[in-house]
Amino acid sequence: MRALGIAVALASLAATAHAAKQEDAQAALADARQAEAQAASYGNRWLPAEAALKAAQDALAKQAWDDAIAQANRAKALAQRAVEQSRDQEARWRDAVIR
Amino acid sequence: MPSTIRVRAMASGTQTDVQALIQHPMDSGFVKDSNGVLIPPRHIETVTFEHDGKPVLIADWGPAVSKDPYIKFAFKGGAKGDTLTVTWIDNQGKTDSLEAKIA
Amino acid sequence: MSLRRAIAVVLTGLLLGGAAPGALDTDNPQAEQAAFQAYFKNRFPSLPIAEFGNGPYAVNADMRKQWEEIMQFPPYDFALDEGKTAFETKFADGKSYADCFENGGIGVRQNFPYFDTKAGEVVTLDLAINRCRQANGEKPLPYQTGLMVSLTAYMAETSRGRPFDIKIPDDPRALAAYEDGKRYFYTRRGQLNFSCASCHVTAAGQRMRADILAPALGILAAFPIYRSEWGSMGTIDRRFTTCSSQMRSEPLDPQDKSYRNLEYFLSYMSNGVPISGPGTRP
Amino acid sequence: MHPTSAPMSNATRRETLRILALLGMAGIAGTARAASAPGWPDDAFHQKTMPDAVNALYGKPFEASDKVTLDVPEIAENGAVVPVNVGTTLPNVTTISILVPENPFTLAASYKLPDGTLPAIGCRLKMAKTSDVVAIVESDGKLFAATKNVKVTLGGCGG
Numbered sequence: 001m002r003a004l005g006i007a008v009a010l011a012s013l014a015a016t017a018h019a020a021k022q023e024d025a026q027a028a029l030a031d032a033r034q035a036e037a038q039a040a041s042y043g044n045r046w047l048p049a050e051a052a053l054k055a056a057q058d059a060l061a062k063q064a065w066d067d068a069i070a071q072a073n074r075a076k077a078l079a080q081r082a083v084e085q086s087r088d089q090e091a092r093w094r095d096a097v098i099r
Numbered sequence: 100m101p102s103t104i105r106v107r108a109m110a111s112g113t114q115t116d117v118q119a120l121i122q123h124p125m126d127s128g129f130v131k132d133s134n135g136v137l138i139p140p141r142h143i144e145t146v147t148f149e150h151d152g153k154p155v156l157i158a159d160w161g162p163a164v165s166k167d168p169y170i171k172f173a174f175k176g177g178a179k180g181d182t183l184t185v186t187w188i189d190n191q192g193k194t195d196s197l198e199a200k201i202a
Numbered sequence: 203m204s205l206r207r208a209i210a211v212v213l214t215g216l217l218l219g220g221a222a223p224g225a226l227d228t229d230n231p232q233a234e235q236a237a238f239q240a241y242f243k244n245r246f247p248s249l250p251i252a253e254f255g256n257g258p259y260a261v262n263a264d265m266r267k268q269w270e271e272i273m274q275f276p277p278y279d280f281a282l283d284e285g286k287t288a289f290e291t292k293f294a295d296g297k298s299y300a301d302c303f304e305n306g307g308i309g310v311r312q313n314f315p316y317f318d319t320k321a322g323e324v325v326t327l328d329l330a331i332n333r334c335r336q337a338n339g340e341k342p343l344p345y346q347t348g349l350m351v352s353l354t355a356y357m358a359e360t361s362r363g364r365p366f367d368i369k370i371p372d373d374p375r376a377l378a379a380y381e382d383g384k385r386y387f388y389t390r391r392g393q394l395n396f397s398c399a400s401c402h403v404t405a406a407g408q409r410m411r412a413d414i415l416a417p418a419l420g421i422l423a424a425f426p427i428y429r430s431e432w433g434s435m436g437t438i439d440r441r442f443t444t445c446s447s448q449m450r451s452e453p454l455d456p457q458d459k460s461y462r463n464l465e466y467f468l469s470y471m472s473n474g475v476p477i478s479g480p481g482t483r484p
Numbered sequence: 485m486h487p488t489s490a491p492m493s494n495a496t497r498r499e500t501l502r503i504l505a506l507l508g509m510a511g512i513a514g515t516a517r518a519a520s521a522p523g524w525p526d527d528a529f530h531q532k533t534m535p536d537a538v539n540a541l542y543g544k545p546f547e548a549s550d551k552v553t554l555d556v557p558e559i560a561e562n563g564a565v566v567p568v569n570v571g572t573t574l575p576n577v578t579t580i581s582i583l584v585p586e587n588p589f590t591l592a593a594s595y596k597l598p599d600g601t602l603p604a605i606g607c608r609l610k611m612a613k614t615s616d617v618v619a620i621v622e623s624d625g626k627l628f629a630a631t632k633n634v635k636v637t638l639g640g641c642g643g
Contacts, residue, residue: 043460045452046393078393089389089397096388096399098241099234105279114602120275127610129588144521155601161529163584163592163610165565166433167277171606172595188521258561268557271567272608394641412559413639430562431639448640484561484639 021065028072029056035079042086049078106199108183115177115201117148117156119170119185127162141191143168149184150177150201177201231370231380231470238471242419245406251365254420255478261407262414269482278355278428278480281435285356288349293338299353302334311354311361312477315466316369317376324379324462327354328437345456346440351426354437358426358479366423366477368470383467386460387418392451398464413484420472422465424481431484438465528591534618537583537590538627546620546627549574554619554630560611563636569606570630574623577603581622586615611636 032053039045052075059068103122108115121143128140146158155174177183179201186196242254246261253260259269289307292298300306314327325333331353332342343350370376390397401410402418409415426437436444439456442464446453454460520526528541538546555569570580580603581594592609603621611617614636620629 043454044391047447047450047452048393050452081393082391085390085395089391093385093388093390093397096397096403097234097384098238098403101283105275107275118275118606120277120279122280125610144524154596154598156598157523157596159524159529159594159596161589161592163587163589165430165608165610167280169272169275169277169606169608171274171569172597172601172604174601176600190520264558265561268561268567271569271606272565277565396641410641411639412561412635412637430565433564 018065022063025056025060025065025068025072028069028076029053029060032056032072032075032079035076035083039079039082039086042083042090044082044086046078046082049075049082052078102197103195104185104187104197104199106183106185106197108177108199108201110177110179110181110201114173114175115150115181115183116173117171117183119146119148121146121168121187121195123166123168123187123189125160125162125164125166125168141189141193143187143189146170146185146187148172149186150174150181155183231377234384235471235473239419239474241403242406242417246417251420251474252476254417254472254475255423257416257421257424257481257483258414261417265414265484272482276428276480276482278426278435278482281352281355281426281428282359282480284349285352285354288353289356293335293340295338297338299331299334302330302337307357308360309364311358311479312364312366313368315462315469317371317373317379317466319371319373319376322375323459324383324466326438326457326462326465327357328439329457329462346437346443347434351435351437351440354426355435355480358477361477362479363476365474366420366469366472368466368473370470379463379466380470382460383463383465386464387467392446392449394449396449398445418468418471420475422468423472423475424478424483426479427481427483429483435480525591525594528594529589531590532588534583534585534590538620541581541591541594542620542622542627544627546629549621549628549630552619552621552628552630554617554632556617556632556634559635562639563611563613565608566611566617566634566636567606568609568617568619569604570619570621571604572621572623572628574603574621574628576624577621578625579620579622580605581620582607582609583618583620584609584611584615585618587612613637 036045036049036053039049052071056068056071056075059065059071105120107118123143124141125143126138126141128137130138132138140162142162142164143160146156146160147154148156156170156172158170160168181201183199183201184196185199186194188194239251243249249260256266256269259266289299300308303310311327314330315324317323318325328345328350331350335342343353370380387398390400398418401415402421405415406417407415422438425441426435427441428435432440437456439461442461443453443456525541528537531537531540551573553571555571557566560566568582570582572580577597579594579596582592582605583590584592587610593607595605597603603623609617611634614634616631616633618629618631620627
């Protein structure tokens with residue numbers, strides 16, 4: 001009977017860890033989407049950011065939480081870079097204009 | 100269905116200069132379409148040009164001939180108003196032919 | 203003028219202009235057009251204005267030789283015939299494209315795109331064709347390839363040799379469209395961090411691997427084009443979308459406002475360059 | 485003008501593979517050989533080296549000759565459409581063939597010229613990557629060839 005108890009305890013431990021990982025993945029994906037939406041507002045979505053976001057969604061669907069988190073973070077980083085680029089260019093594009 | 104063959108044949112007294120353009124995909128069999136499926140090979144194998152019932156050129160083509168293939172050559176003789184018959188056959192047995200007038 | 207007065211003048215200039223005198227960019231399209239064309243004439247002094255409609259072939263001899271060879275019997279010949287036939291085919295309601303365009307649509311391509319003051323937006327040739335179809339109960343055509351490219355190929359051919367003649371009417375919305383196109387042209391985007399100007403101004407005439415970068419002046423004159431790369435014809439939309447994705451930037455939809463304004467800016471800058479479409483390109 | 489980017493080994497290798505896929509010469513697909521058009525030298529068109537292709541087509545050797553003119557670009561604007569013009573001053577020319585050793589199948593095109601047809605051919609070929617282009621002219625039963633190299637690479641900055 002004891003062995004069974006331990007097994008159950010271990011299983012539930014794994015389950016909670018599993019659930020925690022799932023939440024992390026979903027949170028990471030939400031952040032990435034939010035960053036990408038901001039890039040979109042500047043009309044400057046990057047294809048690699050889109051690809052990473054899609055990879056994150058696929059990983060989430062396959063419950064590959066670590067992969068989903070990694071891809072989501074990558075998408076977020078790329079999207080943030082796009083936003084920085086847009087802000088920088090809003091101020092400086094006129095410097096390039098032929099006069 | 101408009102012909103897949105465009106011919107410009109100009110007689111200049113001693114010879115006839117011929118240019119032809121053929122509408123054909125010339126698929127080599129190695130290209131994948133947008134969802135990664137191999138497009139089967141489909142390319143013209145022979146093109147025959149005939150004047151006065153005699154061949155003036157026979158072209159044997161492999162898959163390395165460009166899409167919408169082009170050819171330029173000339174033959175002695177041929178006069179304005181003569182007929183130049185152009186026929187192609189591809190590796191799937193499809194074919195087309197055109198009787199062009201020499202200008 | 204004494205130093206003190208000079209400083210006063212500069213200061214007032216700054217206050218009024220709100221920007222450093224150097225950047226007197228108060229949307230004066232004529233002045234910018236002159237500066238734009240002068241820039242390219244200095245970069246390529248030996249080129250007559252007409253040559254700028256031949257893109258890479260105007261600035262590279264080896265490429266030009268291959269172009270001249272292909273132009274003996276260009277692969278767009280089929281699209282051209284399809285376009286002519288379609289242009290002359292009546293719609294179900296008995297009308298045809300000729301009824302939608304001035305001069306029956308013959309020799310008018312150089313006036314496109316124009317600013318439609320009623321609709322308050324830039325109308326490109328492709329958009330005008332679809333508007334004509336819809337006005338006569340026909341379905342609009344897809345934008346990047348197919349019949350749209352054949353129709354515009356035929357209309358371009360009827361305008362060959364006629365210089366671009368793009369107008370900016372005295373309408374703040376037209377000026378805004380021009381400004382928006384200019385902004386798009388000079389703004390860096392996508393992971394490669396290029397703007398249109400990075401390649402077609404700064405690096406015009408240089409190689410990008412096998413490609414020669416065409417100068418921006420007259421860059422739209424040869425459209426629609428048969429690209430060996432595509433093995434088929436493409437409109438300006440197809441070129442804008444493929445170029446966007448090469449910059450690893452999400453392409454916009456065909457005939458998106460930004461693309462139309464970009465075409466408006468580029469065409470206006472190319473006033474005087476004759477139409478050379480339809481064309482062939484690498 | 486030499487392409488500006490310095491050649492990097494793996495980039496060049498990756499690039500070549502991309503071009504092969506792009507131009508459709510990625511590998512030797514087992515092409516089911518439907519019945520070929522009559523007279524089409526099926527075997528010759530399926531050889532992968534110069535000696536095999538020439539042997540299958542002609543069954544005799546060729547020699548270089550400056551009497552064969554081969555007009556090809558130095559750098560192809562696009563490997564999918566490479567203009568090729570072959571001419572010669574040699575007499576009694578009966579065939580002209582064009583071969584591209586670096587293509588998966590070496591023989592690209594072969595032309596039979598009946599009596600009275602001028603010994604000159606213009607056409608447009610696909611080239612998978614940088615390669616020699618060899619034009620062979622058969623004159624009085626002997627084979628004479630001209631060879632030129634054509635550089636082929638991808639255009640643009642890559643997707």
